[in-house]
Amino acid sequence: MGKTVIVFSGQGAQYPGMGKSLYENSPAAKAVFDMAESIRPGTIAQCFEGTKEELSVTINTQPCVFAVDLAAAAAIKESGVEASAVAGFSLGEIAALAFAGIMTYEDAFRLVCKRAEFMDQAAKDNPGTMAAVMKITPEAVEELCSGFEKAYPVNYNSPAQTVVACDNSEIDELCEKVKAQKGKAVRLAVSGAFHSPFMNDAAEKLAGYLQDVTLSEPSLPVYSNYTAMPYEGDMKKLISMQVNNPVRWQKIVENLIADGADRFLEAGPGKTLTSLTKKINADVTAINIENKEGLDALQ
DSSP, X not given: OOEEEEEEOOTXXXXXXTTHHHHHHOHXXXXXXXXXXXXXXXXXXXXXXXXXXXXXXXXXXXXXHHHHHHHHHHHHHHTTOOOSEEEESTTHHHHHHHHTTSSOHHHHHHHXXXXXXXXXXXXXXXXXXXXXXXXXXXXXXXXXHTTSSSEEEEEEEETTEEEEEEOTTTHHHHHHHHHHTTOEEEEOOOSSOTTSGGGHHHHHHHHHHHTTOOOOOOSSOEEOTTTSSBOOSOHHHHHHHGGGSOBOHHHHHHHHHHTTEEEEEEESSSSHHHHHHHHHOXXXXXXXXXXXXXHHHTO
C-alpha cells in the first residue's frame, strides 16, 4: 500500500474567491480562516472578494495563500485522510511546517506576514524579474545562466521547466538565448526575483525574526525546499535560507516517491503542483483539494 502526502501551493496560484467553498463546508477550514482573520483583519475578504490585482501584491498574496493552504489541509485531515509526509512550494513550505506541528498555526501565520513584508521590501530595494524556461534541461538552463552577471535558476519545477530569476536589464537577452536553444521562455508576472541573491536582505531579516519563534519537533516528515530532504538540524536556518535559495521541487517529489509516496494531495489554490507532479512522474496519483468538490473526491 502506497503513502499519501500533502503538498502545499505556493505564491502565484492565488485567484479571486479562493477558499470560500472550504470555509462554507468544513468546520476545520473555517477555524483556520478565523484564526488568520483574528491576527490580520481583512484576510477573509481578500481571499473571497479581493481582485486579481489586490491578491497579486506580495504582502496580500502570501497571507491569503497560506490561509487557503492550511485550511485545505485541515479539511483533508478532518475528512479522515492521514498524510505520511508533507512538503510545500516556497510559501507553501510554511503551511507544511505548521501542519506538521513545527510551529503553531498562529506563529506560522505571523511568520508569513513578516516573510511577505521582508520579501516585498527586498524586491523594491533590489529589483529583478523571473521567467519560466521550458523545453530545455535544467543543466542547460544552469549553463545559460552562468553567462550572465545576475541570472539564477531558482525553481527546479520538472525535467522540462526551470524558473530563472535575473536582473531586469538581462531578461530580454536571456529569453533570446533560450529561444536560440530551441527552448521557450515565458516572463512571469511577479514583483521580484525570488529565491535568488536578490532576496538576501529578506533572508537575513527572517533569520532575525525567527530567533524569537519557538519551534517543535515535527509530527511527520517535512521535505525542505533547500535540501529536498526531511527537515532536521537547524530548522530556523532552513526556513530563512529557503527565501534566497532555489526551490528543488522536482527532487522533493522524486524523494517522496522513493520513500513510498504514490498519492499527492495538493492543498491550496490551483493545480500547479498537481500538474508538476504528473510531469515528474506520470504513474502517481495527484489531486488538488481547493473546494468541496475536491474534498468529496477523497471519499
